[in-house]
Amino acid sequence: MSNNNASFVRTEMLGSQEPPTSERGAIKWVRENLFSSALNSILTLLGVAAIYLIISGSLPWFLHGVWNASSMGECRQIVADNYGEGASGACWAMIHERWHQYMFGFYPRELYWRPVTAFALMIVSLAPVLYYNNRRTDTVMTGVVSVLLMLALWGVNTPGSVFAAVFLLFAVIVAVARVAPKYLVWVTILFPAVGFLLLWGGSVWSPVGAMAGFVLIGITYSLTKDRLGVPVGTGVGVIIASIWWLFIQSHVTGPLASAMNLGFEKVDSDQFGGFLLAFVIGVTAISASLPVGILLALGRRSDMPLIKALSVGFIEFIRGVPLITMLFTASLLLQYFLPPQTKFDLILRVIILVTVFSAAYIAEVIRGGLAALPKGQYEAADALGLDYWQAQRLIIMPQALKISIPGIVSSFIGLFKDTTLVALVGLADPLQGITKIVRADINWKGIYWEPYIFVGLIFFVVCFSMSRYSMYLENKLKRDHR
């Protein structure tokens, strides 16, 4: 085409050629990402130097770690013996010796099988909620949980009869997962009562009585919803259940308990601690705050002025008060206001306030999701004749919650980490409470990094899993441009 001739016909099509080496593979990546300009090159070199300094400083400490020792002094001695005077080394022996406190706090050692079994049941009960029911995954999951549980029970020296009973229970669960996975939902439904019973012990009849209240709500609702509508029906149900809980339940469960004394040894709330405490508070508050948050978000968008005002007031008040203030309220003030004999468990009070706190944030996250939905979705649902609650449940919430997943999971992660704040009201959380106790021990005086690294790592694993789960969910629910 050099001859400036306007007319041109290609006679042969060009094949594609390999790009030059500078535009290929690792070289291209390094050039583009690390050395694209002079400033960039300097920053890269500085970064490499910083990483080197951090690793060269800390790696020996990790590598020199001691796993078997009975005190800090012994640790230092072993490090000095093996790596020379002045060498530094981590003293993981502390964790080796105190792991049970980090996990269970002051929970009686011979009863460790109870929280362990409760934890395994919790995982089984979460499955139908977090994943779609599927025979294969359910079987594999329950199978793996059972095997791990058996190993853990063996590890915490469970008595033989208990071991056999739990083994039988999980054999049934695996069989159900294999044969009829949809019935696993019953594990989820019963878990609040079973979990409570396993953790705190006491008579079987109190959790049964508490569950009976929920059954009452369900019955009242299904009997009245056609005549009274969903909100009023539920409201009447809640009132009847409250009457049951407050005035009738104790008169029924008391005689039952004396007639047939079934139950476990009682464990007090102040014996809870470590990650057991963090999980009890975190998991309960997470599962309770989502429904409360949804209701608050709907309330805030309601046409009814009273409901709207109450929701707005509640959300704004809770968001305006620091969590620590509320925890102090939970531990001190409530006790002043309630009648002197009322025994209102401290963990329960903390759970209620943490739930309320996180529900207010979740309500706002969900409100964002609701606001992002086009008006047409509401109109289409209305035009098809769906009533308000059907439209919310089938059309609006599935979409709004999907939009809000990242925000909701952030709130959950924040909530789980905030469980460490209960140290301020005297509960033995893993980070502050237990670590303080360990460091107060004369044997472990001067230990500093190890407990925090250990606790931090476990928190990281849990929070990172939540974050990955949210990404999995977002991907799974992606519906457009597929």
Place this chain on the structure above:
Amino acid sequence: MSDPHAVTREINRSQMQVSDEVAIQITSMNKWYGAFHVLRDINMTVNRGERIVICGPSGSGKSTLIRCINRLEEHQSGQIIVDGTELTNDLKNIDKVRSEVGMVFQHFNLFPHLTILENCTLAPIWVRKTPRKEAEEVAMHFLEKVKIPEQALKYPGQLSGGQQQRVAIARSLCMKPRIMLFDEPTSALDPEMIKEVLDTMIELAEEGMTMLCVTHEMGFAQAVANRVIFMDQGQIVEQNEPKAFFNNPQSDRTKLFLSQILGH
């Protein structure tokens, strides 16, 4: 007149009969948005089997009018009686009317998180309490009717605009409505997709469905409608049979409107 969507095929009029039975009765109805008087003294009777096209410049209140018929908008005075049920604040009546009246929107408003089939079966299952299996059979019947049964298991986001609008029509039909409202069903579509939606609507008309369509498709109006209503500034300015309406408009406002939309 150069209408790209002029209906060229023969319309089968054997079923298209207007009965004496009143389907919708609107009497001196007024509506305000705040201080703005959008609908002014609307009086209108629709008999069963009528196919009415409502046209008019934008902001003339035509969409608002048909949205009042299934109470997506509330009217402040006057009376709307649909199939013998008066629309008041009574939620029971509103739900009853809504389950009898199908509506198709400009922007389809399909539910993006549900498959096409689930979109169609949702209302029959939850509102009509139809067993799932039966609802799915009905849905497949109507999806075949709008010629997209093979898309049943896809999600709305995977379909073209025209296909989505046909699904929206099928979704309404699954509730077996006695009246269908169309709110500018083709306005959001690419030109080549308008025809497939209009064809579906024509077939519906041929089966004797009572239809109210807000549309600017004058070819459709001429071929199918038995009455054309022209609205401006919230009031009904002129209504007539299509032939008379297009060939011999009476009011100046109508003449101006027709010359603008048909003039090019």
